[in-house]
Each structure stands twice: as structure tokens, then as C-alpha cells.
Amino acid sequence: MSNRVPVPSDSGSPAAGGLAVALNAALQQNGGFWFGWSGNVSEEERPLQVHDFGRVSYAVMDLTQRDVDEYYAGFANRALWPVCHYRLDLTEIASNDTAGYFRVNESFARRLATLLKPDDVVWIHDYHFIPLAAYLRQMGFENRMGFFLHIPWAPYDVSSALPAYQTVLSGLTRYDLVGFQTRRDAENFTRCLEQENMARKVSDDRWEADGRVFRVGAFPIGIETDLFRQEAREAKSNSLVRRMRVSMEDKHLIIGVDRLDYSKGIRQRIEAFSCMLERFPQMRNKVTFLQITPKSRSEVPEYLKMQHEVAEQAGWTNGKFGDVDWTPVRYINKAVSRTSLAGLYRSARVGMVTPLRDGMNLVAKEYVASQRATDPGVLVLSRFAGAAAELDSALLVNPYDTEATANAIVRALQMPLEERKERWAAMMEKLRANTVDHWCAAFLAALAEEPTDVLQPPVERAAALDTALPSAAAQFGPSWTGYRRN
Ligand code: GDG
Numbered sequence: 001m002s003n004r005v006p007v008p009s010d011s012g013s014p015a016a017g018g019l020a021v022a023l024n025a026a027l028q029q030n031g032g033f034w035f036g037w038s039g040n041v042s043e044e045e046r047p048l049q050v051h052d053f054g055r056v057s058y059a060v061m062d063l064t065q066r067d068v069d070e071y072y073a074g075f076a077n078r079a080l081w082p083v084c085h086y087r088l089d090l091t092e093i094a095s096n097d098t099a100g101y102f103r104v105n106e107s108f109a110r111r112l113a114t115l116l117k118p119d120d121v122v123w124i125h126d127y128h129f130i131p132l133a134a135y136l137r138q139m140g141f142e143n144r145m146g147f148f149l150h151i152p153w154a155p156y157d158v159s160s161a162l163p164a165y166q167t168v169l170s171g172l173t174r175y176d177l178v179g180f181q182t183r184r185d186a187e188n189f190t191r192c193l194e195q196e197n198m199a200r201k202v203s204d205d206r207w208e209a210d211g212r213v214f215r216v217g218a219f220p221i222g223i224e225t226d227l228f229r230q231e232a233r234e235a236k237s238n239s240l241v242r243r244m245r246v247s248m249e250d251k252h253l254i255i256g257v258d259r260l261d262y263s264k265g266i267r268q269r270i271e272a273f274s275c276m277l278e279r280f281p282q283m284r285n286k287v288t289f290l291q292i293t294p295k296s297r298s299e300v301p302e303y304l305k306m307q308h309e310v311a312e313q314a315g316w317t318n319g320k321f322g323d324v325d326w327t328p329v330r331y332i333n334k335a336v337s338r339t340s341l342a343g344l345y346r347s348a349r350v351g352m353v354t355p356l357r358d359g360m361n362l363v364a365k366e367y368v369a370s371q372r373a374t375d376p377g378v379l380v381l382s383r384f385a386g387a388a389a390e391l392d393s394a395l396l397v398n399p400y401d402t403e404a405t406a407n408a409i410v411r412a413l414q415m416p417l418e419e420r421k422e423r424w425a426a427m428m429e430k431l432r433a434n435t436v437d438h439w440c441a442a443f444l445a446a447l448a449e450e451p452t453d454v455l456q457p458p459v460e461r462a463a464a465l466d467t468a469l470p471s472a473a474a475q476f477g478p479s480w481t482g483y484r485r486n
Contacts, residue, residue, distance in 0.1 A: 001112065001132070002125040003072070005036040007051050007058040021224060022436040024056065026444060031055035033115055035108075037072075041065050048111060061111055063104065070100020072128070073299050075163070080127045083162045084151045085263040085357045090302055091161060098163045102131060109135035116141060121447060124175075126150045131171035146177040146447040148219065151359040152386065153185040156195045166196060173199055173209035177447045179219040181359040181386040186218045219443050220390060222435040223365045225428075228342055232370035235343025240336060244290070245347055251326075252413055254289045255348035257341065257363045258355075259296040260333070262306050265356040265382065265399045266293060267313045270329060272354070272405035274317040277328060279403075280410050285326050287413065289352075290344065294335040307333075345370035350412040351379045353387070354399040360386040364394070368427045376424035378412035380405070390434070393426035 006020040027034060038049060038060035051058045063071070074097030082090040109132050116122070116136075122145040124132050133145045153159065162168055169192055172178050180186040190207065193199040199209035205217050235241050244253075254273070258264035273289045291314070297303045314331040321328045336344070345351065351367035364379060364387040371377050381387060381394035388396055395408045 001035045001122065001129060003037055003128040004039060005034050005058055005060050007060065008053050019436065022440045025437065026440045027056045028054050033057050033059050035059045035112055035115065038062050041068055059115060067100060067104050070097045071104035075101035076128045077297055077300050079163055083159060084127060084154055086154050086158050088158060088161050090262065093163045105129060105131045106135050108132060112136065113139055116143060123447065130168055133174040134171040137174050144447055145175045146179065146443060147172060147175045148179040148443060152357055153180055153189045155188045156192050159192055169196060170198055173214060175214055177215045179217055179443055181218065181220055182389050183218045186216050190216055215446060217446060219439055220386065220434060221360050221439045222431065223362055223369060225369050225431045225435050228366055228369040231339055232342035232346040235339050235346065238340050238343045240340040241343030241347060244344060248288060252287045252349040253347055254287055254350040254352055254409065255344055256291040256352045258293055260293045260303065260307060261296060262302060263355055263357050265354045266291065266310050268399050268402065269352055269354045270313045270317055272402050273329065273409065275402050276406035276409045277321045279406060283410065284321060285323065288330060289328060290330045292332055292336060295333055342370050346372065349377045350409060351377060353379065353385060354382040354397060354405060355385050356399055358385040364391055365431055368424065369431055371424055375417065376420050378415050378420055380408050380412050390430045391427050393423040
């Protein structure tokens with residue numbers, strides 16, 4: 001289950017993108033449902049729309065405008081997203097949104113309940129659906145249920161700023177397996193449990209809450225490494241890649257690819273590029289920075305604001321350093337095809353992946369996978385991306401430190417071939433050992449393992465979730481008419 005469902009087109013071909021492909025493959029193997037929001041808004045309650053392709057059924061439901069405003073644009077993207085990315089300054093708390101989040105989760109749970117068979121395994125993805133298992137458990141479902149968080153989990157002092165924090169946290173204890181991208185996220189989460197006295201450790205990765213044992217682990221997501229390499233190799237003939245190469249003349253290409261999101265540090269990255277041009281004048285007219293940034297979540301005001309900020313930073317750099325025959329920053333707001341992307345990565349001497357905070361960051365992995373073994377480019381990677389735990393042979397930077405990032409760009413541009421090859425080979429080894437298929441299989445295998453632990457009587461602790469959930473509904477529920485954001 002995921003918020004968006006990649007329903008294949010009538011041709012039956014699965015949606016592109018590593019995650020969709022991996023999950024489709026796992027589902028095709030075992031047969032099953034992929035359930036979530038259709039992406040459509042409808043004011044009447046319409047039946048589930050089910051599309052069958054092979055052994056997989058894609059079941060989607062519409063949401064009302066109010067649902068979308070409160071659950072998706074509201075609680076998920078204005079509270080959970082910023083808090084999980086350590087941005088309390090951008091967090092907006094509105095009781096209507098909180099109520100909407102739980103209401104919509106309950107409604108998804110009710111719909112899912114009509115599909116569930118007793119031996120079904122349920123795998124729920126991402127921050128939109130944290131309390132889903134709690135609702136299903138309340139309805140009496142004892143199926144194996146796993147949850148994977150694609151974004152970071154912040155330390156206690158940050159996480160606890162979430163509205164309905166305890167209810168959200170205890171909702172996660174209702175799964176059999178809770179997966180995070182990195183050890184750091186998993187530890188942040190278990191420390192939150194300890195701090196709230198909500199669960200006790202049974203063994204290395206097993207915890208107990210209210211008589212149920214659940215597992216917590218790190219499952220770093222991967223990409224389709226070989227396929228991406230192949231796509232990059234074949235992109236030689238791609239017309240967009242060719243046009244780009246011709247227009248570059250003999251300059252080096254630096255590339256950045258991100259959804260337009262404040263967590264990705266795009267403005268700070270362009271600033272570091274500017275700083276590099278300022279401090280190293282010999283680099284002027286020798287490099288071009290291409291930033292590909294499809295717009296996202298434009299319905300959230302903070303995203304509109306940053307669209308302007310990034311555009312302004314790019315314009316400022318071009319105005320200051322550009323010349324009649326050289327545009328230092330090429331900033332585009334549209335998406336390009338996956339093949340073009342792979343080809344552009346391969347053409348770039350430097351890949352800049354400098355988020356201020358990121359669960360994993362697949363662009364870092366895609367950039368590395370796309371490189372030529374004989375002449376690989378250099379990855380400049382933020383220490384605050386989950387990918388840094390695996391890709392520690394990249395040039396790791398603190399994206400808040402503009403001058404240090406500028407120095408890293410120069411170091412990357414001047415790095416001798418031997419060092420580039422060594423660093424790249426070390427990273428490729430990791431990417432081959434942990435593809436998206438491995439990730440999928442590892443999570444599902446861990447989820448299938450039944451706990452064998454013999455439990456001691458539970459220790460006394462804060463209110464059990466079964467009582468906390470209805471009270472959350474009452475506290476934030478429809479009868480609540482308090483503060484409403486304009
Ligand atoms: C979340 C977490 C975690 C981007 N522009 C284009 C394009 N893309 C593709 C990239 C990459 C994907 O979008 C972005 O993935 P990321 O991992 O970088 O970031 P999020 O979207 O924030 O994803 C993240 C991820 O979930 C998976 O668990 O790694 O930390 O935030 O695949 O290539 N693709 C095409 N054209 C574009 O213009 N075709």
C-alpha cells in the first residue's frame with residue numbers, strides 16, 4: 001500500500017522507476033493487491049476502482065478535496081515531512097489537518113479491510129499511512145504487517161514536536177516490522193520509544209509493546225543497478241543527451257537532479273557553485289552546472305516560495321558570472337525521460353547530491369551506476385543523505401558549509417583518474433550488492449519471520465494505543481471546530 005499507485009497503462013507495462021518496478025516484480029511473483037489513492041478528487045464516495053494486470057490487482061480510491069487538503073497537503077506534507085526532515089521552522093500544526101490525517105487513514109483501513117484475506121501479508125509504505133496498522137488491528141486483523149519509512153526519522157527532541165506525536169509513535173508499534181533507510185533513523189526511532197516508555201527491548205532488533213513483539217531494522221533502498229548502467233550506455237544516441245553534449249563544447253558538466261523540495265538543498269548548492277566561481281576564477285567559462293528540477297507539491301505555500309528563491313539564486317549567479325557565450329547555471333523545471341537522465345549523468349564529470357536531509361537519495365546511486373568504468377565522474381554527496389552511509393567513497397560534504405562545498409567541487413573537477421576509478425569501484429561494489437530487488441526481498445523475508453521470543457509480563461507504561469486511538473479521534477475529530485488555517 002502506498003499513497004500513489006503506479007497503475008500500469010492499458011498496455012500492461014509497469015510504471016518506470018526503481019521502487020515501482022521492484023514492488024511490481026515482488027507482487028507479480030506472489031500475486032496481490034497494490035492499494036492506495038487514485039490521485040483523483042471526488043466529492044461522492046465511489047467504489048474502489050480495481051485494475052487487473054497479470055497476477056496483480058491495482059486497487060485505488062478517490063479522496064474528497066477536504067481529505068486531500070487535510071491529510072495530504074496538510075498533515076503529511078506540512079507537519080510530518082518537515083518534522084522528519086528536521087525542519088521545525090517550516091512545520092505547521094493545524095488540528096483540522098491532524099484530524100483529517102487520522103480520518104483518512106481510518107477510511108483507507110476500512111477499504112483495505114474489505115480486501116484482506118487472513119493469510120495476506122500487508123506492506124505499507126511511507127509517512128502518509130503510519131496509523132494504518134493500528135486501525136486494522138483495532139478491527140481485529142492479525143495479518144503480518146510491515147511498514148517502511150522512505151524518509152528520515154528525526155531524534156526525539158525534533159520528532160516530539162509532531163502534533164499527536166504519541167499516537168503517531170505508538171501507531172508504528174502495531175506493525176510486525178518497521179523498516180528505516182539507515183541505522184541512524186532506526187536508532188532515532190527506538191530512542192523515541194524508550195523516551196516515551198512505550199516499548200521495551202526484547203533482543204537486538206525486537207521490541208515489545210502491549211504484549212506484541214515487533215522488529216525494527218534498517219533496510220537501505222537500492223536501485224536497478226545493471227539496468228540503469230545499461231540505459232546510460234545506450235543513451236549515447238538519445239537526442240537530448242546529444243544536444244546537451246554539443247552545446248557544452250569542451251566544458252565540464254556538473255549535474256544536480258531533484259524534485260523541487262526544500263530538503264534537497266538546491267539553493268545552497270547553487271550558492272556553493274557561485275562561491276566556487278568567485279574563489280577560483282580559473283574555473284569560469286570551464287564548467288556548466290545543469291540543475292534538473294521538476295516542480296512538486298506546488299499546492300504547499302513553502303514550495304512556491306522556494307521555487308522563487310532557487311530561480312533567483314540561479315539568475316543571480318548567471319548575471320554575476322555569465323558571459324555572452326557562457327551560462328554558468330542551466331536551471332530547468334521540467335522532467336526529462338529516464339534514458340535522457342541516465343545519459344546526462346554519464347556525461348557529467350561531477351554529480352552534486354547535497355540535500356540538507358534525505359532518507360536515502362536515489363539520484364546519488366543512479367549517478368554512480370551511470371558512470372563509465374574507464375573514466376568515471378565524481379559524486380559530491382551530503383553527509384545528511386541516507387546514501388552517505390553506503391557511499392562513503394564519495395566526496396562527503398556538509399551542505400550548510402558553502403565554502404567547503406565549493407572546495408569539494410573543485411577537488412572533484414581536478415581529481416586524478418586513478419582516484420576517481422578507485423572511489424567509483426568501491427561505490428559500485430555496494431550498489432551491486434544491494435539493488436532494489438535485494439531491498440524488497442530482504443524486507444519481505446524479515447516480515448515473514450514469526451517472532452519466537454517468550455515474553456515476560458509487559459511493564460507498566462503510557463496508555464495503550466487501542467485506547468489512545470479513539471481518544472485521538474475524539475480529540476482531533478470532526479466535532480473539533482478550533483483554529484483553522486486560512
Ligand atoms: C523519497 C525520499 C528516498 C527526478 N527528476 C526526474 C526524475 N527523477 C527521479 C530520480 C529518482 C527519483 O526521481 C527521486 O528519488 P530520490 O530518492 O532522490 O528522492 P524523493 O523523491 O524525495 O524520494 C528519498 C526515496 O523516497 C526512495 O525511498 O531515497 O530519500 O525522500 O529516481 O531519478 N526522473 C525522470 N526525470 C526527471 O526529471 N525520469
